[in-house]
Amino acid sequence: MRAFAALLDRLSFTASRNAKLRLIRDHLADAPDPDRGWALAALTGALSFTAAKPAMIRQAVEARVDAELFRLSYDYVGDLAETAALIWPARHGANREPELSEVIDTLNTAKRGEVQGLLEGWLDALDADGRWALLKLVTGGLRVGVSARLAWQAAADFGGVEVADIQEVWHAQTPPYADLLAWLDGKTERPSAMAHGRFRPVMLAQPIDEAIDLPRLDPAAYAAEWKWDGIRVQAVSEGGVKRLYSRTGEDVSGAFPDVLAALNYEGAIDGELLVLRDGRVAPFGDLQQRLNRKTAEAKLIASHPAGIRAYDLLAAEGEDLRALPFAERRARLEAFVAAIGSDRIDLSPLVPFETWKGLAARRAEPPPGDPQSAEGLMLKRLDSVYEAGRPKGPWFKWKRDPHLIDAVLMYAQRGHGKRSSFYSDYTFGVWTEDADGIHVLTPVGKAYFGFTDEELKQLDKFVRDHTVERFGPVRSVTATREFGLVLEVAFEGLQRSKRHKSGVAMRFPRISRIRWDKPAKEADELATLERMLD
Amino acid sequence: MALKATLTRMSLPDHGFASVLRPTPGGLWCPEGDFYIDPPRPVARAVITHGHADHARAGHGAVLATPETLAIMGERYGADFAGRTQALTYGERLKVGGVEVSLAPAGHVLGSAQATVRHGGLTITASGDYKRRRDPTCAAFEPVPSDVFITEATFGLPVFRHPPDTQEIGRLLRSVQQFPERAHLVGAYALGKAQRVIRLLREAGYDETIYVHGALERLNRLYEHFGVDLGPLAPATGSKADFAGRIVIAPPSAIADRCSRRFPDPVTAFASGWMSVRARVRQRGVELPLILSDHADWDELTATLTELSPQEIWITHGRDDALRRWAELEGLTARALHLVGYEDEDDD
Numbered sequence A: 001m002r003a004f005a006a007l008l009d010r011l012s013f014t015a016s017r018n019a020k021l022r023l024i025r026d027h028l029a030d031a032p033d034p035d036r037g038w039a040l041a042a043l044t045g046a047l048s049f050t051a052a053k054p055a056m057i058r059q060a061v062e063a064r065v066d067a068e069l070f071r072l073s074y075d076y077v078g079d080l081a082e083t084a085a086l087i088w089p090a091r092h093g094a095n096r097e098p099e100l101s102e103v104i105d106t107l108n109t110a111k112r113g114e115v116q117g118l119l120e121g122w123l124d125a126l127d128a129d130g131r132w133a134l135l136k137l138v139t140g141g142l143r144v145g146v147s148a149r150l151a152w153q154a155a156a157d158f159g160g161v162e163v164a165d166i167q168e169v170w171h172a173q174t175p176p177y178a179d180l181l182a183w184l185d186g187k188t189e190r191p192s193a194m195a196h197g198r199f200r201p202v203m204l205a206q207p208i209d210e211a212i213d214l215p216r217l218d219p220a221a222y223a224a225e226w227k228w229d230g231i232r233v234q235a236v237s238e239g240g241v242k243r244l245y246s247r248t249g250e251d252v253s254g255a256f257p258d259v260l261a262a263l264n265y266e267g268a269i270d271g272e273l274l275v276l277r278d279g280r281v282a283p284f285g286d287l288q289q290r291l292n293r294k295t296a297e298a299k300l301i302a303s304h305p306a307g308i309r310a311y312d313l314l315a316a317e318g319e320d321l322r323a324l325p326f327a328e329r330r331a332r333l334e335a336f337v338a339a340i341g342s343d344r345i346d347l348s349p350l351v352p353f354e355t356w357k358g359l360a361a362r363r364a365e366p367p368p369g370d371p372q373s374a375e376g377l378m379l380k381r382l383d384s385v386y387e388a389g390r391p392k393g394p395w396f397k398w399k400r401d402p403h404l405i406d407a408v409l410m411y412a413q414r415g416h417g418k419r420s421s422f423y424s425d426y427t428f429g430v431w432t433e434d435a436d437g438i439h440v441l442t443p444v445g446k447a448y449f450g451f452t453d454e455e456l457k458q459l460d461k462f463v464r465d466h467t468v469e470r471f472g473p474v475r476s477v478t479a480t481r482e483f484g485l486v487l488e489v490a491f492e493g494l495q496r497s498k499r500h501k502s503g504v505a506m507r508f509p510r511i512s513r514i515r516w517d518k519p520a521k522e523a524d525e526l527a528t529l530e531r532m533l534d
Numbered sequence B: 001m002a003l004k005a006t007l008t009r010m011s012l013p014d015h016g017f018a019s020v021l022r023p024t025p026g027g028l029w030c031p032e033g034d035f036y037i038d039p040p041r042p043v044a045r046a047v048i049t050h051g052h053a054d055h056a057r058a059g060h061g062a063v064l065a066t067p068e069t070l071a072i073m074g075e076r077y078g079a080d081f082a083g084r085t086q087a088l089t090y091g092e093r094l095k096v097g098g099v100e101v102s103l104a105p106a107g108h109v110l111g112s113a114q115a116t117v118r119h120g121g122l123t124i125t126a127s128g129d130y131k132r133r134r135d136p137t138c139a140a141f142e143p144v145p146s147d148v149f150i151t152e153a154t155f156g157l158p159v160f161r162h163p164p165d166t167q168e169i170g171r172l173l174r175s176v177q178q179f180p181e182r183a184h185l186v187g188a189y190a191l192g193k194a195q196r197v198i199r200l201l202r203e204a205g206y207d208e209t210i211y212v213h214g215a216l217e218r219l220n221r222l223y224e225h226f227g228v229d230l231g232p233l234a235p236a237t238g239s240k241a242d243f244a245g246r247i248v249i250a251p252p253s254a255i256a257d258r259c260s261r262r263f264p265d266p267v268t269a270f271a272s273g274w275m276s277v278r279a280r281v282r283q284r285g286v287e288l289p290l291i292l293s294d295h296a297d298w299d300e301l302t303a304t305l306t307e308l309s310p311q312e313i314w315i316t317h318g319r320d321d322a323l324r325r326w327a328e329l330e331g332l333t334a335r336a337l338h339l340v341g342y343e344d345e346d347d348d
């Protein structure tokens, strides 16, 4: 437990991605089995305990510490688990310190009534760091700024393999990942990836640079399709196992039982998750109401029915199609979707075109109906295999509105008048590299409208939950490569500006969308903005 | 006259303690000896417990302190920091006016002392800042049986339990090993903490050159003069690459600012008792918190008060509310003096 606690402690204060990778990698190298596997499970979110409720912790502490002293301490520290970890009185001669695996095994088999006693015994035996890690683990509050993807990358670094290799086998493995770690140790072959319902690493598109890329691309070699305004998902149904994954491999099935029920096929579809009403795409805001919920309510499901618009077919009837060229996969997809015959799953149509100019015109003025709500176009080379990651060349995205960027929320300020109780003025930034080559955010603008009242409440909550510092009415929020809130910002024009540190100033910026789904590090770069200047 | 008027309005401790030592707006004052202890503003006569700036100010008419504290003040403020100075070694007793004054080690920093004032059969000890655990750079705290014990309460909340020093130094050394391409920039208060961190590193077997910020050099020399061996030190000047895998000690203010940019992708560490609270770590943007304090933690405070069991406990600064609550539960009499002007150097 000690090594795991030290790892969590260190991770929670480390901002740099590389440093986090090193910490996790070293832990995988140093910690024994099965503890290191459990640590990996904890970091990737594969463990969830909710056995211990805050009230239980409070009760255990108050049995040992004067309530008034506890209150003063909690006031000061501001976090229940942390206060409990710090204030817990040492018991000399207490039990041997428990190992992480011991805690997990015991909790997994403990009866409800036994949890409190177990917890108290462990708290007696651990030091403050260990107690903190334990309490965070058992209350399901393990937030140390590590995404599943980052942990996979660290595991890949440790084993000297590609992260896609890890992702490929991940969902076929179960904690504490003995086979996976033995493979990463170099002791065994790669474990089977053949588990039903597993995730396949996603292929992503490069943003296109119209001036540079288009002239050297042959329009006849590419297919075009609309880039729908939803959430990219992978819908897998194999041997009775049905799963819906986000593009980073997180299982989001729980929020979309209606979609899951419609996965009546044997294969893996890559598509866009949308709210679909009578085959028409509803605004992104409608989908947003279904997101960020662990479970869905029947009423919401009925009023906001979700479905998938299919882009690609990765596997069918037990056959892996990813090595086939796009044109062939597409033909298979069309037949596959037709055979499913569900109004929850339809086909993203191709956009026919002859020349880039002709396609640009369609992009600028999409035909009436769904395409008008599309974000833009995707270009896919007809011979492209389905390759994990964001390879340069085979796929491009060509967003519709040139004055649309994804920025990261940096500061929020209290509003005026009836908004004075909300943090409603948002300063956002894009990535740039500082003199040392480190990615930092540089503020590029400020917006205070474009969102609904409901979204304002969500933004306000985000600001309060993730405040780093306060300066009078302004708060800075967590905004790192690993964690931050991405805002899609629309604006009318861009000018050079000496007054702004970033060197650019936006005209009429507004929040066009809150990208709860988008990783902060994928927000735009300052260079993208600079290219818009001309 | 104005001062006298204020004094009479303040609620004074009884049992005759007030004739020995009493809290005033100008600090702790001894009427019989007509001197102040650690006064925040210049006075005619002062007893100084230790060299931290909030306790030892320049410009007093006369200063009584340990030889080490006088040397520290001289180093910080220049030789003419006071009209007159008088050194008093630990354990020596001196008549000042109608009272007897003596100094006992406080275990806080080099030369730190508790000031004990005796008069008419009453003993009051003003402990200044203190800690109870071993510190290789200064003499260990010595309990002085007293009727009134005046304590600080900087870490007077039961959430403050400083872990063993060796554990914290171990974390630093492990990080240096784990990130050999990065500099480790350790923020440590210039007087006391910096030298203690260096000395603890030496005790842990680290014998590489330690790089020190210019602001620490003179105090380091002074510590060495008083027999604290700091091992090989060098100024933290040079090119970026020189500091990869090195430990650099700097005052807390320097770790956050631009100066840290001179070092290759530094791991910023901060040695302070506040580092046990995560919000404080985040507030300072510290990557490697080291819980090392020169102040007593909760257990040390309460153990000291239990050990001495004085008739009255007076609390100068810090979390007097929690410590008073504890005293109440223990059946001890504690009062908060609300003395102003004491900051906590850990928070610097």
Ligand SMILES: [Zn+2]
Residues within 6 Å of the ligand: B050, B052, B055, B108, B129, B345
């Ligand atoms: Zn001090």
Ligand SMILES: [Zn+2]
Residues within 6 Å of the ligand: B052, B054, B055, B129, B342, B343, B344, B345
């Ligand atoms: Zn002090």
